[in-house]
Amino acid sequence: MKKTVLIIILFLVAAILSEVNASSDKEIICASTTSTENSGLFGHILPIFEKKTGIKVKVVARGTGAAIEMGKRGDADVAFVHAKELELKAVEEGFFVNRHEVMYNDFVIIGPTNDPAKIKGIKSTIEAFKKIAGSASFVSRGDNSGTNNMELSIWKKTGIVPKGQEWYLEVGQGMEKTQRIANEKRAYTLTDRGTWLATKDKDNLDMVIVLEGDPTLFNQYAVMAVNPEKHTHVKYKEAMEFVNWLISKEGQQAIGSFKDKNGNQLFIPNAK
Amino acid sequence: MNSMTEGFLKAFSLIYNLDQELLGIILLSLKVSGAALIISSIIGVPAGAVIGLKKFPGRGFIITLLNTFMGLPPVVVGLFVYLLLSRSGPLGFMGLLYTPSAMVAAQIILALPIVASLCHSAIVAVDPIIGQASITLGATPYQKAVAIIKEARYGILSSVIAGFGRVMAEVGAILIVGGNIAGYTRVMTTTIALETDKGNFELALALGVILLIISLIINIALHLIQRKGMAGTIR
Amino acid sequence: MNLQLRASNITKSYHGDRVLKNTSYSFNKSGVYVLTGPNGSGKSTFLRICALLEEPDSGEISFLSDGKLLMNDIAMRRRITLLLPKIGVFNTSVFKNVAYGLKIRGHKSDGIKEKVDKALDFVGLSHKKYQKAITLSSGETQRLGIARALVIDPEILFLDEPTASIDQKNTKIIEDIIIRIKREERVVVVTTHDMAQAERLADFMVIMKEGKINEP
Numbered sequence: 144m145k146k147t148v149l150i151i152i153l154f155l156v157a158a159i160l161s162e163v164n165a166s167s168d169k170e171i172i173c174a175s176t177t178s179t180e181n182s183g184l185f186g187h188i189l190p191i192f193e194k195k196t197g198i199k200v201k202v203v204a205r206g207t208g209a210a211i212e213m214g215k216r217g218d219a220d221v222a223f224v225h226a227k228e229l230e231l232k233a234v235e236e237g238f239f240v241n242r243h244e245v246m247y248n249d250f251v252i253i254g255p256t257n258d259p260a261k262i263k264g265i266k267s268t269i270e271a272f273k274k275i276a277g278s279a280s281f282v283s284r285g286d287n288s289g290t291n292n293m294e295l296s297i298w299k300k301t302g303i304v305p306k307g308q309e310w311y312l313e314v315g316q317g318m319e320k321t322q323r324i325a326n327e328k329r330a331y332t333l334t335d336r337g338t339w340l341a342t343k344d345k346d347n348l349d350m351v352i353v354l355e356g357d358p359t360l361f362n363q364y365a366v367m368a369v370n371p372e373k374h375t376h377v378k379y380k381e382a383m384e385f386v387n388w389l390i391s392k393e394g395q396q397a398i399g400s401f402k403d404k405n406g407n408q409l410f411i412p413n414a415k
Numbered sequence: 416m417n418s419m420t421e422g423f424l425k426a427f428s429l430i431y432n433l434d435q436e437l438l439g440i441i442l443l444s445l446k447v448s449g450a451a452l453i454i455s456s457i458i459g460v461p462a463g464a465v466i467g468l469k470k471f472p473g474r475g476f477i478i479t480l481l482n483t484f485m486g487l488p489p490v491v492v493g494l495f496v497y498l499l500l501s502r503s504g505p506l507g508f509m510g511l512l513y514t515p516s517a518m519v520a521a522q523i524i525l526a527l528p529i530v531a532s533l534c535h536s537a538i539v540a541v542d543p544i545i546g547q548a549s550i551t552l553g554a555t556p557y558q559k560a561v562a563i564i565k566e567a568r569y570g571i572l573s574s575v576i577a578g579f580g581r582v583m584a585e586v587g588a589i590l591i592v593g594g595n596i597a598g599y600t601r602v603m604t605t606t607i608a609l610e611t612d613k614g615n616f617e618l619a620l621a622l623g624v625i626l627l628i629i630s631l632i633i634n635i636a637l638h639l640i641q642r643k644g645m646a647g648t649i650r
Numbered sequence: 651m652n653l654q655l656r657a658s659n660i661t662k663s664y665h666g667d668r669v670l671k672n673t674s675y676s677f678n679k680s681g682v683y684v685l686t687g688p689n690g691s692g693k694s695t696f697l698r699i700c701a702l703l704e705e706p707d708s709g710e711i712s713f714l715s716d717g718k719l720l721m722n723d724i725a726m727r728r729r730i731t732l733l734l735p736k737i738g739v740f741n742t743s744v745f746k747n748v749a750y751g752l753k754i755r756g757h758k759s760d761g762i763k764e765k766v767d768k769a770l771d772f773v774g775l776s777h778k779k780y781q782k783a784i785t786l787s788s789g790e791t792q793r794l795g796i797a798r799a800l801v802i803d804p805e806i807l808f809l810d811e812p813t814a815s816i817d818q819k820n821t822k823i824i825e826d827i828i829i830r831i832k833r834e835e836r837v838v839v840v841t842t843h844d845m846a847q848a849e850r851l852a853d854f855m856v857i858m859k860e861g862k863i864n865e866p
């Protein structure tokens with residue numbers, strides 16, 4: 144009797160596991176970043192791609208560094224990220240092949256509506272950062288995300304070392320939380336336009352864009368396949384189908400037609 | 416406060432209009448945690464019983480080890496399983512990373528020490544007179560062990576409940592090894608984390624409420640079984 | 651011939667305190683033996699060793715049947731039983747408590763039911779059959795212990811203070827039970843501090859003092 148019960152239970156577990164793990168052959172794992180996934184872009188474009196090719200794309204969202212690392216370790220088939228230098232380095236090291244630029248979004252500097260550091264009117268991001276330093280607070284994501292890296296590279300160009308300064312707050316949080324903290328602290332921060340547009344009303348932010356349009360602030364997204372010579376198990380063929388679709392006319396159109404829930408276009412397709 | 420009430424209202428409307436995607440997420444949570452718990456119990460209860468009943472060298476060390484593992488942060492377990500299952504790791508050839516199986520494996524590591532350790536405590540707490548009584552009535556050493564384990568059954572059940580609580584509430588480990596892939600490895604807790612990240616507090620809170628309700632139902636059911644153990648008559 | 655028990659030169663110490671000092675005694679004839687003696691004289695210890703629940707430091711417990719020496723194996727152990735002062739109630743129903751000894755001997759459930767019903771009837775607990783055993787009163791618990799021991803039909807039955815902390819009415823009931831279970835080919839050993847009770851029950855009186863048995 145008891146043995147039967149045990150066997151039934153084990154059978155059940157086996158059934159559960161085989162069911163939940165059931166997966167079609169035509170699927171790939173795409174390493175991407177949290178901000179990309181949180182934007183909702185994948186929910187818009189992947190069904191279109193899947194319908195056309197029958198390939199299911201499973202997105203695993205990580206920080207930029209971890210996403211590239213996933214590909215290096217062979218835990219993904221394709222990477223869709225936005226950190227040009229890291230990407231090029233990984234391609235050079237032979238971990239990835241066929242890197243293509245796909246789309247971009249841009250960053251903006253936001254600050255309190257009354258703009259205490261008088262940034263409005265300045266055109267250069269570097270000048271703006273220099274002016275904020277010392278005269279107002281600045282909130283940094285401090286989480287080694289793409290946005291955070293962009294911010295740090297700007298500080299580098301200013302020659303200022305913000306870390307440890309009284310006016311510089313590293314919060315280690317996602318973009319939206321960082322914005323909210325900046326709002327509370329009457330501070331400036333660097334954010335991506337998508338998050339800003341999607342959350343400024345919802346979160347009742349008493350903030351405005353104080354600088355935009357500087358080419359330094361463009362955030363380029365690229366896709367690249369994991370090198371099948373490094374990891375023989377990767378689904379290179381399917382991965383390349385995805386890469387090629389993203390940069391095709393159809394894929395580019397899909398990206399351009401994606402709107403957030405407030406009707407704003409978040410990404411501008413720019414594949415060559 | 417406003418988003419609190421909104422969260423609760425949204426929770427009930429979500430439950431009421433239970434959509435396919437949400438149902439899938441809830442079912443996957445239950446399946447993954449359920450499978451992890453059953454496997455942990457099948458291994459952990461006998462292990463806890465052996466540690467509780469037998470004196471052998473290294474026993475104290477094992478108990479200390481189990482107690483230490485009970486407090487291990489899930490992220491650490493997740494990282495460990497990740498490195499193990501990664502294609503570049505020792506078990507990479509199995510291709511288990513970012514599958515529900517990987518999540519089950521991580522949750523087993525989280526639940527097993529709890530089940531085994533609390534099960535051990537439950538057995539040690541049984542009055543030694545029970546074992547003596549069974550011997551005087553003619554029990555073999557094995558039958559004596561069974562008698563003691565039966566006597567500890569409600570405590571053992573508690574150990575399983577505690578294990579369930581740990582895995583149902585856990586997010587750090589399954590996020591790392593499951594990847595939170597929509598429709599495939601996305602469970603309740605990882606969805607809550609994601610929605611919180613996105614700033615959808617109402618939805619996150621609503622999912623939290625649903626998680627709470629599920630835990631409540633399961634705990635009430637188990638509590639009823641335990642109460643049966645205290646009641647006056649049994650058949 | 652009944653099963654005979656021979657305890658020879660038993661010694662036992664706890665933490666250096668010698669409790670049993672070269673104690674010897676033989677339960678040869680069937681009947682009720684009453685073992686008395688001051689608190690701490692070693693009666694319970696002696697019973698536990700005789701019932702093979704504990705090992706002596708030295709000396710030997712041997713069982714004889716028709717003059718032949720038997721092996722102290724599990725089959726032998728199952729022919730005797732000891733009712734402990736605290737009987738060790740299993741946290742389940744009265745019925746299942748009594749059925750335990752039969753279950754571990756692999757009896758069929760029909761036979762178990764019949765025998766358990768008979769044993770419960772014998773000690774007057776039939777109406778408590780489905781009650782949780784841990785909720786019984788002290789007197790009822792003691793009778794449960796006797797039923798649990800009797801159901802396996804032991805050839806030697808040790809009862810360690812079966813009427814301690816029991817009221818007069820229940821003491822009377824238990825004494826009656828002890829008298830009724832007397833039969834040819836059964837040895838019953840009872841410890842008590844109640845001298846009147848000892849006189850009522852005893853076919854043989856055994857007195858223990860400071861770990862030694864003196865036959866009067």
Ligand SMILES: Nc1ncnc2c1ncn2[C@@H]1O[C@H](COP(=O)(O)OP(=O)(O)OP(=O)(O)O)[C@@H](O)[C@H]1O
Nearest residue numbers: 664665669687688689690691692693694695696811
């Ligand atoms: N498990 C044990 N560990 C340590 N000492 C023990 C143990 N069992 C018995 N003793 C000691 O052995 C001595 C004899 O105890 P035992 O229970 O045999 O006496 P008793 O004659 O049954 O006394 P009572 O009439 O009070 O029941 C006591 O001093 C007791 O403290």
Ligand SMILES: [Mg+2]
Nearest residue numbers: 693694695810
């Ligand atoms: Mg005693």
